[in-house]
Amino acid sequence: MLGIPLKYNLRHLVVRWVATVMTALGIALPTGVFCAVLALNKGLETALKQTGRPDTVVFLRKNALSETNSSVSREDATKIEALSDVAREGDRSVASREVIVLLNLPRIGGGGNSNVAIRGTTARGRALRPEVQLVEGQWPGDGLSEVVVARGIANRFENCQLGSRLPLGKRDWRVVGIFDAGATAYGSEIWGDAETLAGAFLRDAWSAVWVKAKPSEVKSAEQWIAAGKLKPSMTGPDEPAEELLQVKEDDDMKSLNLVEESLVSESALELLKAPKKITEIATLEAMTEVDYFRKQTELGSPIAGIGSFIALVMAVGAAFAVMNTMYAAIASRSREIAVLRAIGYPRRAVMASFLVESVILALVGGLLGALASLAVNGISTGTTNFATFSELTFAFRVTPEVLGKGCMFGGFLGVLGGLLPAYRASRTPILQAMRAI
Amino acid sequence: MALRYLPFLRRNLLRNRRRSFLTLFSLAASIFLVVVLEGLLRHLDDMPRADGSEKRLIVRNAQNFKDPIPASFGGKIHQIPGVQGVCALFLYWGIYKDLKPEYFFPKMALDAERLRENYPETRIVDPETGAERPALFDQFVADRRGASAGINLYRKYGWKIGDRIVFRGMGLPDVEVTLRSCYDGPERSSFYFHRAYLEELMGNPGAVTFFNVICENAEDLPSVASSIDALFANSQAPTVTETEKAFQGQWVQMLGNVRFLLRAIGLACGFAMLCVSANTLAMTARERASEIAVMKTLGFTPGKVLTLLLSEVAVLCAIASAIGSGGAVAMFLFPGPWHDMGGGFLLGMRIPPDLAIAALPLGIFVGWASALWPFLRVAHAPIASTIRRTG
Numbered sequence: 001m002l003g004i005p006l007k008y009n010l011r012h013l014v015v016r017w018v019a020t021v022m023t024a025l026g027i028a029l030p031t032g033v034f035c036a037v038l039a040l041n042k043g044l045e046t047a048l049k050q051t052g053r054p055d056t057v058v059f060l061r062k063n064a065l066s067e068t069n070s071s072v073s074r075e076d077a078t079k080i081e082a083l084s085d086v087a088r089e090g091d092r093s094v095a096s097r098e099v100i101v102l103l104n105l106p107r108i109g110g111g112g113n114s115n116v117a118i119r120g121t122t123a124r125g126r127a128l129r130p131e132v133q134l135v136e137g138q139w140p141g142d143g144l145s146e147v148v149v150a151r152g153i154a155n156r157f158e159n160c161q162l163g164s165r166l167p168l169g170k171r172d173w174r175v176v177g178i179f180d181a182g183a184t185a186y187g188s189e190i191w192g193d194a195e196t197l198a199g200a201f202l203r204d205a206w207s208a209v210w211v212k213a214k215p216s217e218v219k220s221a222e223q224w225i226a227a228g229k230l231k232p233s234m235t236g237p238d239e240p241a242e243e244l245l246q247v248k249e250d251d252d253m254k255s256l257n258l259v260e261e262s263l264v265s266e267s268a269l270e271l272l273k274a275p276k277k278i279t280e281i282a283t284l285e286a287m288t289e290v291d292y293f294r295k296q297t298e299l300g301s302p303i304a305g306i307g308s309f310i311a312l313v314m315a316v317g318a319a320f321a322v323m324n325t326m327y328a329a330i331a332s333r334s335r336e337i338a339v340l341r342a343i344g345y346p347r348r349a350v351m352a353s354f355l356v357e358s359v360i361l362a363l364v365g366g367l368l369g370a371l372a373s374l375a376v377n378g379i380s381t382g383t384t385n386f387a388t389f390s391e392l393t394f395a396f397r398v399t400p401e402v403l404g405k406g407c408m409f410g411g412f413l414g415v416l417g418g419l420l421p422a423y424r425a426s427r428t429p430i431l432q433a434m435r436a437i
Numbered sequence: 438m439a440l441r442y443l444p445f446l447r448r449n450l451l452r453n454r455r456r457s458f459l460t461l462f463s464l465a466a467s468i469f470l471v472v473v474l475e476g477l478l479r480h481l482d483d484m485p486r487a488d489g490s491e492k493r494l495i496v497r498n499a500q501n502f503k504d505p506i507p508a509s510f511g512g513k514i515h516q517i518p519g520v521q522g523v524c525a526l527f528l529y530w531g532i533y534k535d536l537k538p539e540y541f542f543p544k545m546a547l548d549a550e551r552l553r554e555n556y557p558e559t560r561i562v563d564p565e566t567g568a569e570r571p572a573l574f575d576q577f578v579a580d581r582r583g584a585s586a587g588i589n590l591y592r593k594y595g596w597k598i599g600d601r602i603v604f605r606g607m608g609l610p611d612v613e614v615t616l617r618s619c620y621d622g623p624e625r626s627s628f629y630f631h632r633a634y635l636e637e638l639m640g641n642p643g644a645v646t647f648f649n650v651i652c653e654n655a656e657d658l659p660s661v662a663s664s665i666d667a668l669f670a671n672s673q674a675p676t677v678t679e680t681e682k683a684f685q686g687q688w689v690q691m692l693g694n695v696r697f698l699l700r701a702i703g704l705a706c707g708f709a710m711l712c713v714s715a716n717t718l719a720m721t722a723r724e725r726a727s728e729i730a731v732m733k734t735l736g737f738t739p740g741k742v743l744t745l746l747l748s749e750v751a752v753l754c755a756i757a758s759a760i761g762s763g764g765a766v767a768m769f770l771f772p773g774p775w776h777d778m779g780g781g782f783l784l785g786m787r788i789p790p791d792l793a794i795a796a797l798p799l800g801i802f803v804g805w806a807s808a809l810w811p812f813l814r815v816a817h818a819p820i821a822s823t824i825r826r827t828g
Binding site for chain 2: 018019022023025026029030032033060061062063064065066068069070071101102103104107111112113114115168169201202295298299302303305306307310313314316317318320321323324325327328381382383384386389391
């Protein structure tokens, strides 16, 4: 049995275009909000989940969750650096003792203050994070009151532009450079020299120690596969492991996860167990850089929570609106429906036809809303990451996935709003409807 | 005179019950959101709306909200003229149960014996009945490892007096305390325990996150604030002193440009509402064109017809507003999962009555704005051509 032709529904939508447009707009708005919330979440996630390498390990105070809560004594830092699983360059370990201080800074153009994280780091610390690239000026000199600022912070906070002076502690620090860190969490920081900052803030302990795990001895992908650390599907067998490690720089989250799960080297795994060796009562904790940032997403974002709630309530209102339009459409077409039934279309077909009409209507709205949300794509803003208690810069990311979900959201509203009217249409009494004026 | 048309309004509203109902709820959803969003903005503006806050100052490290200041500053602050009481607080970062947003609430280690003096507006209550029970407070003060929590937390987590609460410190010592007291007031969602106990666990660093300073007169706040900051300007930890209200506002500013976000969404809601009601009313107007022509034949002037139609819309929108804004008020009257959204910022949120009432004219205004065009058209349509039309 053939269904009622789609053309029938489409024509009606066009003929009653005012109702179609109004209802579609009613759906477009919640869809737009929904997409914007998804894009916000996506942006935050990207900033936190795409930061880090699986072979970089951070040592923190146990349960500290973030460097801002953490402290690692100088003795412990020395012990960490001496661990045999830490990579070496010449006779020195690839490790960076770092300190984080927060600074309450005013946003440009009002909008209040927020806390920005200032990382005291070292040349090795910079080498541990190759995604951080200087784009203007120079790196701060050792022992000088100089800082470099991430571009996202320089654009949004006062006193953070190249050449300006940042009041930090008892003195002014000169902004000597601007760096870019892609979409990673480091793009929300200000960097200075570790010892100088620790001295200025009278810190006798470090916030964290970052180390690079010794490279694994396995050399080729074949051996990786043999060791069960790599799925054969991921690569041709001849590629060297070094190139595989590059995969993690991809934008694609999936490949990142795969690589991360499979390529955490033995040395890194050993390092994760190391806190127990260093202190008698385990006061320290170690995690990979990837895990460190991923964990910070667990607290959730207050803004995203509020946004989802708003989209939900708007959706309820929109579903009612769809229902209203569809009931009206059916009421004014009861004779047509009766005719359709009389010429042999079963109830099923009538129901399906009206449901499809409502879904098309909703999809148009959903598409409109999703497309409208593209307006926020790439807009860079910031919110406080409550795990670190500091500003996290992110950009709204309206990805194809977000658009797809938005359309589905709209379509779902169509089903929700169309189901009851469609059922009613399928129950139209044929004789009465034909006789009615 | 006008009352005579009431049955007319009632009948017309009830004629297509399903449509009235759907329009009602669709409008109510938007009104609800507008009220909640505006309420949220107000809540963020001055949270908590403490009656005592106008006499209080918060002293913090000039650098940020997190770095400590020496506890010894407390005594010096107390000596400043105009200062009535000083309560030192240490913001404790600890995990209750699990690192999940639903288990997140502010935890403060403070000078328990100063608590009542600095927060005169809070009442000590029985967590189950909500009735005053001042004796509980003495039990809290007497027990070094005791704690006092806001009544919201008791309700939310099903706590009872005497329960043991354990926090895993985030870079701080773990804390295990016993619930001894419960308080209720404008703010009712924080957790307090003894600073002396935490100090001991931390090895007596003498560190404080904030000082809460209550002044004798509200007018003294600016001068006291500047004296405090001047006093420590050249110390190891320069301070920033601001009113409690301004301080609370800063937490919200950290969320980012929330104000803009909420306003934008509120506007979108208003527009959605306009679309929905315009659509429904246009459908109504179309269907009733012939009947309106009949009324006009009977001698109703276009003005009168329009008045009748607009009153009908006003009644519908007024009911929708009442449902939407009443729903919003009711929802925030009782603690529920919605208070957890926003990571604790919505705790204790209420819809102010004036806002709830303001929803009424707003709803009617939107209704009229969307009704005017379609209704004007039918009211002024030539009788002859409309009366002939069928459906």
